[in-house]
Amino acid sequence: MTQSGQYNFAYLDEQTKRMIRRALLKGLAIPGYQVPFASREMPMPYGWGTGGVQVSAACLTPDDRLKVIDQGADDTTNAVSIRKFFQRTADVAVTEDTTDATLIQTRHRIPETELAEGQILVYQVPIPEPLRFLEPRETETRKMHSLEEYGLMHVKLYEDIARHGQIATSYAYPVKVQGRYVMDPSPIPKFDNPKMEMAAIQLFGAGREQRIYALPPYTDVVSLDFEDHPFEATKANHSCALCGASDSYLDEVITDDQGTRMYVCSDTDYCATRRAQGHVGLQGVPLEDNAA
Amino acid sequence: MIEIRDLEKSFTLHNQGSAVIPVMAGGELSVAAGECVALIGASGAGKSTMMRMIYGNYLAQGGSILVNGVDVAKAEPREILELRREVLGYVSQFLRVVPRVSTLDVVAEPLLNVGSDMEQARDRARALLKRLNIPERLWGLSPTTFSGGEQQRVNIARGFAYDYPALLLDEPTASLDATNREVVLSLIEEAKARGAAIVGIFHDEAARNRVCDREVDVTEFTPRAA
Amino acid sequence: MTPLLKVENINKFYGGRIGCADVSFTLYPGEVMGIVGESGSGKSTLLNCLAGQLEPDGGRVMFDTRAEGMKDTVSMSEPERRMLGRTDWAFVHQNPRDGLRMGVSAGGNVGERLMAVGARHYGDIRGKAVDWLDRVEIAEDRVDDRPSAFSGGMQQRLQIARNLVTGPRLVFMDEPTGGLDVSVQARLLDLLRGLVRQMGLSAIIVTHDLAVVRLLADRLMVMKSGHVVETGLTDQVLDDPQHAYTQLLVSSVLQV
Structure with missing residues (x-):
């Protein structure tokens, strides 16, 4: 039995959704700028995507098809529970198909399949302030953003190279948006950074930190780097053991106590689609046999 | 080069009942280029005071002190600093230096201050130290640890490193042995020969008679008790 | 010669209490000026007003900017300052x-x-950093150590290197040798x-x-209760102080 009748559509009341939409519009008008908003208590703990959930709730309509992924996968706890949450509170259609979805809420990944105009990608953000670990004073970081004083961001990259010989930051890699604001892309792997210049709308919600920011379609997103240490979108140097893809971001899976490992696509929909098309990796079996 | 008119000086001791101690009134002095004038008078008569006023170290209460056209009694600090850098040298009885700076660089500093090349300045410093018989092994050390006589000679070398058009010498031959005294006197003679105007205080009468052209008794400028 | 800094009637009050009052002076390129006075005399307040870290209640701080010549730094925009x-x-x-980021390497x-100005x-940044560490006598192999692993004297030298690397023309120093051993x-x-x-630097040292001022400063300003009581050549002020307070200050120094 659906219980949607007992909640307002998508859980939040209409006034709250209006407040969030206003923040989203402001965010879209000033790409990369962190807009404060009155984040609500949600029926899930902070760190489980309360920011993303509120943004999704403010965007959902009854006609939407929702996809939720966590680290690229549709079937992990966080993804499953958020999907169920909206099924119950908004009664919206859900899908695992990236192309079919109208709104995708994600934690830590951008889908491999290129997104199209009309789609919305909602990110769950733990710490929206890219300067936080270098300058703990929020008053000061806000001033640095407003005055475009971003030298400190490069100090972090400098420290990386000094310590590791290369820029070792591999996720939450800072970007400069439309030549103005430096932004934390949430903890996506830096492999995903180039994908942020996309046709879909990207919305970022940080629930505990009460900040929303956004990228309109086709916004310039440049990963910070040094002339002599240019940005590189890196991934494990393997191909997917199941579908054989060499262009997707891979998870390393330990398969026994001897340390045997395999690499598989972190984007489960992408992997399944390829396998359905007949692609087979080194350790994979054709999809039909597997099902049989 | 140096023209002093109607110079006046008194000390006000604010913390000792504001006692006012007049030490000089109507001071006059005129020194031409190439001339050496000795200040004489009993101890406490105001020889050092006059010399310090010429250098801008003591503030004059009245009158004028023209050095190369600049009135030290009224000049801005930066004008006096420029004067000290370019025109007016002072060899005091005491050496005051930054710890840790080598003797060679202490002597070379006045040349560096007027923009000389480092190596040129050090060459000049080496020549002077050698002439004043400072052993070469000491050149790299700070003079703060030297004996009184050695410090005095380093001070003299520093004072003569740059060819100042005007020089103030406070007891330059005190605490020197005969050999070094001779070196200092010939340095003074050479400075005169190149046209320097020199004001000196010499207790060493023989030295005074040898290098000085005139004597000025500062006792004449001691204020009479009213 | 154009002055580098022209300070006109700077006032700063903390409620009814005077921080500093009617301070005016002119600093020329290459000059080093010392400001002395006891604790609470207003010297640090003045320095902070001059350096734009504290907003004065009145007066102007004219600085000879590279682009536009003399400009009041009190009324200029914050980004510019x-x-x-x-x-x-x-x-x-x-x-x-x-003055240092303790969690960031030397x-x-x-x-x-350098990165802040683009x-x-x-490779260039690191090369310059190593060069500056050398100039302040910090060994090259310490370049990747954090300042928390440095002695107090080394930290202070690192702070100086960090400040001078962009070739500033005016350096403000607040008790730069305070808290250090005499030898350091x-x-x-x-x-x-x-x-x-x-570097031909101008400096204001509180x-x-x-x-310290005798060795570093060409000129001296003596402050008491927020007011400047005496100014002049450093050695003149110290050897022939005119004001009662300066005489007290000079006579209070312990001789060694």
């Missing part, structure tokens, strides 16, 4: 912890100002003197240590 703070001005704090600390070549102080003073001469 902060830009000066990263380029033409430097501020050396008494406590190096206030090289990163020195490189920050340097984006890692001497080394720092010697270093500062050398840098001031080599201290209560008369020995």
Whole structure:
């Protein structure tokens, strides 16, 4: 039995959704700028995507098809529970198909399949302030953003190279948006950074930190780097053991106590689609046999 | 080069009942280029005071002190600093230096201050130290640890490193042995020969008679008790 | 010669209490000025007003900017003033912890100002950082160590390197040798003197240590209860002080 009748559509009341939409519009008008908003208590703990959930709730309509992924996968706890949450509170259609979805809420990944105009990608953000670990004073970081004083961001990259010989930051890699604001892309792997210049709308919600920011379609997103240490979108140097893809971001899976490992696509929909098309990796079996 | 008119000086001791101690009134002095004038008078008569006023170290209460056209009694600090850098040298009885700076660089500093090349300045410093018989092994050390006589000679070398058009010498031959005294006197003679105007205080009468052209008794400028 | 800094009637009040009152002076390029006075005399308040860290209640601080000549730094826009703070001005704090990023390596600390003005070549930034560490007598192999692993004297020298790397024209120093051992102080003073001469720096040094100003400053300003009571050539003020307070200050120094 659906219980949607007992909640307002998508859980939040209409006034709250209006407040969030206003923040989203402001965010879209000033790409990369962190807009404060009155984040609500949600029926899930902070760190489980309360920011993303509120943004999704403010965007959902009854006609939407929702996809939720966590680290690229549709079937992990966080993804499953958020999907169920909206099924119950908004009664919206859900899908695992990236192309079919109208709104995708994600934690830590951008889908491999290129997104199209009309789609919305909602990110769950733990710490929206890219300067936080270098300058703990929020008053000061806000001033640095407003005055475009971003030298400190490069100090972090400098420290990386000094310590590791290369820029070792591999996720939450800072970007400069439309030549103005430096932004934390949430903890996506830096492999995903180039994908942020996309046709879909990207919305970022940080629930505990009460900040929303956004990228309109086709916004310039440049990963910070040094002339002599240019940005590189890196991934494990393997191909997917199941579908054989060499262009997707891979998870390393330990398969026994001897340390045997395999690499598989972190984007489960992408992997399944390829396998359905007949692609087979080194350790994979054709999809039909597997099902049989 | 140096023209002093109607110079006046008194000390006000604010913390000792504001006692006012007049030490000089109507001071006059005129020194031409190439001339050496000795200040004489009993101890406490105001020889050092006059010399310090010429250098801008003591503030004059009245009158004028023209050095190369600049009135030290009224000049801005930066004008006096420029004067000290370019025109007016002072060899005091005491050496005051930054710890840790080598003797060679202490002597070379006045040349560096007027923009000389480092190596040129050090060459000049080496020549002077050698002439004043400072052993070469000491050149790299700070003079703060030297004996009184050695410090005095380093001070003299520093004072003569740059060819100042005007020089103030406070007891330059005190605490020197005969050999070094001779070196200092010939340095003074050479400075005169190149046209320097020199004001000196010499207790060493023989030295005074040898290098000085005139004597000025500062006792004449001691204020009479009213 | 154009002055580098022209201070006109700076006032700062803390409620009814005077921070500093009617302070005016002119600083020329290459000059080093000392400000002395006891604790609470207003010397640090004045320094902070001059360096744009505190907003004065009245007066002007005219600075000879590279682009537009003499300009009042009190009324200029904040971004402009902060830009000066990263380029033409430097501020050396008494406590190096206030002027350094303790969680960032020595090289990163020195490189920050370069990166703040747009340097984006890692090799160049690091090369300059190593060069500056050498100039302040910190060995090259310490470039990747954090300042927390440095002694107090090294931290202070690192702070100086970090400040001077962009070739500022005016350096504000607040008790730069305070809290250091005497032997470490001497080394720092010697270093500062050398840098001031080599780079043709102008500096304003606040201290209560008369020995420090005698060695570093050309000119001296004596403050008491927020007012300037005496100014002049450093050696003249120290050897022939005119004001009652300066006489007291000079006679209070312990002789060694």
